[in-house]
């Protein structure tokens with residue numbers, strides 16, 4: 357893959373990369389100016405605290421590009437062993453994918469197809485429940501550019517962008533002066549709904565603290581108010597933790613808005629109700645369009661998790677939790693999602709790409725992953741790479757590797773790398789694995805074992 | 809890593825925690841005084857809380873610095889509590905507490921949350937290895953384990969049991 361970029365210049369002995377793209381979070385800011393000295397970035401202008409940490413800490417790791425069972429090995433040996441592990445498995449799992457390029461994601465899906473794997477992305481433990489809800493209700497949506505130029509009521513529900521997406525406010529949602537909101541922040545009202553008074557709540561005009569695990573009840577209260585259905589005063593307060601007047605005030609603001617948007621986070625999807633919470637929010641957004649223009653958007657976390665949804669969707673027809681074991685795609689969250697495949701002790705081998713289930717999954721899922729042979733690809737050492745049978749240290753996407761990432765509003769954005777890495781990209785590793793499994797599959801077809 | 813409060817060893821003893829102490833026994837006492845007494849005796853009643861793991865700036869920056877670097881380990885290995893809850897339970901900044909869910913337990917230092925960020929009855933910690941140990945494998949047909957809003961109990965623990973720095 358090309359690693360060069362045409363947006364480079366030199367200033368005071370430093371290489372300057374203009375309009376570089378930060379892939380740390382779903383905002384995928386593409387206006388960063390990088391100052392590069394040899395093989396590290398010394399300055400990342402316009403990047404937030406998370407973006408700065410992302411750029412300044414991705415130096416070249418002085419470690420072997422490949423380890424097999426903890427011992428340094430050549431990349432070729434690693435690819436051979438990795439391909440063997442996956443090809444010989446009866447129920448291989450391919451998981452991760454949210455922190456790599458769409459080009460690599462595409463190859464990972466191809467491998468899953470060749471070997472009949474179970475394929476899942478980190479979406480399943482982030483906005484997977486919302487992915488299920490989109491299929492049930494649909495999504496009234498728009499780009500972040502529309503929010504920037506039109507939105508006069510911004511609601512954050514179970515989302516804390518001040519800490520998770522620090523430039524969300526300034527680049528897209530609260531502060532910008534837009535075409536139809538020329539006064540910027542002055543022309544917008546911000547409401548935060550959360551169980552705790554987060555840093556984002558401090559930036560809001562209205563903060564509504566709700567009882568933990570009662571998002572579903574609060575959302576249905578709003579749906580009832582949107583439809584002017586009478587609700588029980590006492591029950592509303594008891595269930596949601598807020599009196600009806602608070603919800604009525606919010607509904608009045610929502611109806612009076614010219615363009616409203618609800619950004620929702622994992623406060624909805626990771627808690628009791630999960631996809632039912634997301635469904636209620638999507639349905640509320642749909643309801644609001646009887647009164648005014650209203651949209652909603654999940655605040656997506658990892659840099660290219662939206663790309664993973666897109667690539668897996670256009671390759672298999674489903675966004676995550678896809679099983680290709682029968683030679684055609686089947687989608688069933690709760691069965692083919694990585695947490696379940698591991699916790700239920702079904703997978704007998706795995707390939708983990710750019711994610712860290714050994715740190716983030718439940719104990720039974722981690723225990724099972726530890727007990728099976730698996731391959732891990734990551735630019736950094738993590739609990740997942742440490743316990744892997746074959747671990748590859750790969751170049752970092754967006755810093756060393758070019759390609760494409762999708763912003764959280766499904767807008768594809770090119771990556772402009774800053775310097776080369778001595779480590780291979782995950783694309784190169786995945787292509788190597790794909791070539792091998794393809795070759796073995798073709799040999800088996802020729803020998804008459806498989807029909808095509 | 810010895811970055812938590814140095815006074816903890818002086819305030820918590822070594823005997824094991826009391827489990828499922830009958831509520832009626834405490835009703836006649838001032839709860840604060842009682843917790844202080846229990847703490848001095850090295851024990852503290854089981855208290856039920858709702859745990860909300862989530863993202864923080866430090867945890868996010870720590871991921872880029874490396875999961876075995878200090879910033880990340882520190883960010884994920886502290887539990888935050890409302891100052892009033894801490895006072896009520898007789899806990900001091902940096903005291904070791906055992907957080908137990910239906911699925912696992914961890915021992916971490918507790919710190920008071922700044923201002924009114926966290927209401928009483930709620931705990932907050934940054935996502936990571938320790939919050940994951942408290943999660944169950946069941947996803948209720950969604951692919952997503954319940955990772956926020958978990959029921960947990962809190963009891964005092966010996967500082968030597970703190971899990972900090974033992975990332976696998």
Ligand code: SF4
Pocket residue numbers: 378379380381382383384385402403404405406407408521522523524
């Ligand atoms: S908001 Fe997100 S994408 Fe933008 S600079 Fe910060 S971390 Fe990077």
